[in-house]
Amino acid sequence: MIMRLPAPTACALQLVDDVVAERQGGRNAAYFTGIAGEWRSRVQAYLNAGGSPAVVPPWPAANVRKKSFLNLYLSPKEGAAQRLILDDLRDHDLTACPACGEAGRPNTLDHYLPKTEYPHFCVTPHNLFPMCDACQKEKGIKTGDHADSRFFLHPYFDVFIAEQVLQLTIQAPFTAPLFDLLPAPGLTPVQERLVGCHLRELAIVPRYTRFFREQFRRLLRLVSKMRASGQDVRASLELFKTNAEDLTPNSWEHIFYDAVLSNPDFLEFLENEELPALL
Numbered sequence: 001m002i003m004r005l006p007a008p009t010a011c012a013l014q015l016v017d018d019v020v021a022e023r024q025g026g027r028n029a030a031y032f033t034g035i036a037g038e039w040r041s042r043v044q045a046y047l048n049a050g051g052s053p054a055v056v057p058p059w060p061a062a063n064v065r066k067k068s069f070l071n072l073y074l075s076p077k078e079g080a081a082q083r084l085i086l087d088d089l090r091d092h093d094l095t096a097c098p099a100c101g102e103a104g105r106p107n108t109l110d111h112y113l114p115k116t117e118y119p120h121f122c123v124t125p126h127n128l129f130p131m132c133d134a135c136q137k138e139k140g141i142k143t144g145d146h147a148d149s150r151f152f153l154h155p156y157f158d159v160f161i162a163e164q165v166l167q168l169t170i171q172a173p174f175t176a177p178l179f180d181l182l183p184a185p186g187l188t189p190v191q192e193r194l195v196g197c198h199l200r201e202l203a204i205v206p207r208y209t210r211f212f213r214e215q216f217r218r219l220l221r222l223v224s225k226m227r228a229s230g231q232d233v234r235a236s237l238e239l240f241k242t243n244a245e246d247l248t249p250n251s252w253e254h255i256f257y258d259a260v261l262s263n264p265d266f267l268e269f270l271e272n273e274e275l276p277a278l279l
């Protein structure tokens, strides 16, 4: 699953002003006062570019004082402006990782542009969103390379991910099927390339093949019961698909049932052939 998230309501520019104001009187006052204007304009550039590393460059001057920036994220004082925003970002109701769909509450915040390379965005709310540990491990400090300037979907700015962006195909033989997960048709070439990078760089296909195999076994068990009790298999599967779309059309269950229902040969197999006894 890939999920679009509503952008944070906190103002990223106001946060720069507040952080600089809170540093007045401290030992970093002169430094933060001196860079305040440029910091603000770099945050604005991030917002304008949707955080794209193809457009938003690192800031060498911030890297020189990396520790001063990272401390804003790593040890914010109680009541500090960025602390309130970080607490708010962590206070979410997500029950799955928005980057991959792993079930469970994602407990950590990911920096879309990594804080070690872009320390001046380490508390920018639009650069932070919940992510599961497995995705964080795969993502590391990657952002892109010379072939693909941007690897990862941005849950706040890539609005096209509100629609279905992944398509699964279930290939015969249906007694031991192969699964193929690819960007969905209908995306622009740029979107298609980005979705492909996101899948590859977060290792989503190897991580989710097991899930699809388990869904397949479950489907055979369910269809056996439906047929035994005289239920309409196709209508029941349509219902499952509709239910699975509730959260997002990119939920893994929705993508799975979409693959089942858009495959006439497989439907024919489910309705009329002898089903294999898989555990």
Ligand SMILES: [Zn+2]
Pocket: 097, 098, 099, 100, 101, 102, 131, 132, 133, 134, 135, 136
């Ligand atoms: Zn994840």
